Amino acid sequence: MKRVALLGMPNTGKSTLFNRMTGGAARVGNWPGITVELLSGKILLGADMVEIIDLPGIYDLHGFSDDEQVVRHFLHDNVPDLALIILNATQIERQMSLLLQLKQINMNIVVLLNMSDEAKKYGISIDTQKMSALLNIPIFSLSGKYGTGYPAVLQAITRALRYPTPGMQDTVRNQLEQDAHIENEMERVLKQSVQIPARLPENLTEKLDRIMLHPWLGLPIFFGIMYLLFQGIFLLGQPVQTGIANLLNELRAILLVPILSNLPLPLQGLLLDGIYNGIATVAAFIPIIVLFFLLMAIVEDSGYLSRAAFLMDALMAKMGLDGRGFVMLLMGFGCNVPALMGTRVMRSRAIRLLTMLVIPFSLCSARLQVFVFITAALFSAKAAPLVLFSLYLFSFAAAIVTALLFKGQFKNDEPFVLELPPYRFPTARQMLLRGYLEVTHFIHRASQFIIAGVVLVWLLTHLPFSATAAGPDTLSGMIGHLLHPFFAPIGITEQLTIALIFGFVAKEIVIGSLAVIYGLTGSALGNALAIQLDWVQAYSFMLFTLIYTPCLSAIATLKSESKSIGYTLFALFWSLALAWIVSFIFYQGARALGY
DSSP states (O other): OEEEEEEEOTTSSHHHHHHHHHOOOOOOOSSTTOOOSOEEEEEEETTEEEEEEEOOOOSOTTOOSHHHHHHHHHHHHSOOSEEEEEEEGGGHHHHHHHHHHHHHTTOOEEEEEEOHHHHHHTTOEEOHHHHHHHHTSOEEEOBTTTTBTHHHHHHHHHHHTTSOOOOOOGGGTTGGGGHHHHHHHHHHHHHHHEEOOSSOOOOHHHHHHHHHTOTTTHHHHHHHHHHHHHHHHHHHHHHHHHHHHHHHHHHIIIIIHHHTTTSOHHHHIIIIIIIIHHHHHHHTTHHHHHHHHHHHHHHHHTTHHHHHHHHHHHHHHHTTOOHHHHHHHHHTTTOHHHHHHHGGGOSOHHHHHHHHHHGGGSOOHHHHHHHHHHHHHHSOTTTHHHHHHHHHHHHHHHHHHHHHHHTTTSOOOOOOOOOOOOOOOOOHHHHHHHHHHHHHHHHHHIIIIIHHHHHHHHHHHHOSTTSOTTSTTSHHHHHHHHHHHHHGGGTOOHHHHHHHHHHTTOTTHHHHHHHHHHTOOHHHHHHHHHHHOOHHHHHHHHHHHHHSOOOHHHHHHHHHHHTOHHHHHHHHHHHHHHHHHHHHHHHHHHHHTTO
C-alpha cells in the first residue's frame, strides 16, 4: 500500500484537508499544535489504495520539540511514497523555509498553497506556475475549508504516486549546514513569484482584535462569550433532553415491559431497571453533547481560542504556565484525554507536567451530563445556567490553585510563542462532522464502559436477592455505609457515594448509576433526587464530581504522557484531596450560614 504524508507548519489546515480526504476523525481546531499524534486514513486513488498520514505541525525540520522529533523520526524510518506539503498562502514568506528544508531531503513532493481564498482577500498574488518552475515541484492553490481546487489536487497526487520516491538521504543530519543556502534560495523564489502589498489592507480580524484583545475589555468579553455558550447549551438542549427521556420512558412502558413480562423477576430487573434505565438516562444527553460540540466548534475554528490564550498568558505565567496551558484547559471542556495529549507541543517537560496536573480539572462533556441533569432537577430554569457557569468558574479556580501551589516543583523558562490566525467561521460540514464524531465517540464509550457499569451497579444494589433493592443489606448498602464517614462531612449520601465510585471508571456512568440505584429514569429520577437532596447537598456533590479523580481513560493518558507511575499517583491523590477540601468548605460553610 502506498503512503502519503501530510506535512506543514501548525495552523495550515492539514487536519481539515485530512478530514476532507479521508472522512477521518482528525480533530480540527484553529490554533497551533492541534495535531498531536499520527492519524491515518485510507482512500482509493485510481487503482491503488493509499494511506494518508497526518503528521504533527512543525516550524523547523531540525528542531528538538517532541512534535519535530516525531516528524523527523517518521521521515527517517518510514519513507513515504509522497509528501503533501501544505503551506498557508497568507504567510508564504514565513513558511517557504520549511518547504526548502523538506525539498533538500530528496522526497517525492507535491505542494499545496492552502487558504488561497484568504490570500486573495489580503491582496497576496502567488504565481504558482512560476513558483513551480523555479522549485521544480508541482504546486497547487487550494481552499481546504471550501474544497476549491480539491479535484485537481487528487489528480496531482494520483500522478505523483506513479513515480517512486527518490528515497531519503542522510541530509537530515547536516541540515544545519544548509541554513545559508535555504535563506538565499527562499529570497530568490519569493522575489520572482510572490507579490505582497506594501501594507495589507485593514481587515475584519484587525478591527475585531482591537476589541477582543483590549487590555481591559478582553477578559470580560471572553467570560461573557463562554457564559452565553453555556446558557445556550442549557436553554436549547435541556428541553430536547427531556423530550427524549420521556420518549424512552414510553418505549419502556409500551413495548419492553410487555415483551419481558414472562421472564424471571431478577432477569426483568436486570434488563429493565439495570441496563435499559442506565443506558436510556445517559442516551438522553446525546442532544446536549452534540449542541456543546457544535457551539465549541464555532469558538475553536473561529480563531478565538488563540486570542483567549494570548489574553490569559500574563496570568498563566504567574502560575508557572503559559497561554498554551489555557488553550489545553479549554480543550479539556470537550474531553480531558486529547487535551492531555496536546501538551506534547510544549518543549519543556516541567511545563508539560504542570499543565497535565491542571487539565483534569476542566469540566469535560461527561461531567456536563451530570451537572445538567442535577441542575435541571433541583434548580429553577433561571438559576440553572448560573449554577452551571459557576461550576466552570470553579473548574478554573481549581486549576489556578493547583498551579500556584506546585509551580515551584515544575519550574519553566521556555518562552511562549503563539500565532493569532485570522477570524474564520466554520463551515456547516465541519460543524456537522464534529458533532457526528463526538456522538460516535460517545456511543463507543457507552459500549465499553456504561453497559458494564450499570450492570455492576444493578448487581451491587440487588445482591443478595433476599435484601430490599438498594437497601442497607445489599452490597451497595454495605459499601456506602463503610465510606459514609468520609463523605458525610460533605453532604454526600450513601447512594451518591456508589455513583461516585463508578464515576471513577467513566463520568458518563454517574447518571446511569443513579437511574439503576433509584430504579427510575428521566423526570422521575430528577424528582426523587429533589426529594432526597437539598440544593446545598446537590451543589457539594457536583463540586466533588467536578474535581475528584478523572476517568480511567484520562488516568491511562496521564501515565502514558508523563511516563511516571509516581507522578500519576500524585495527580490522583491531589485531585481527590482537593475535591474533598473544596466540598467540605462549601458544605459546612453553607450549613453554618443556615442553608
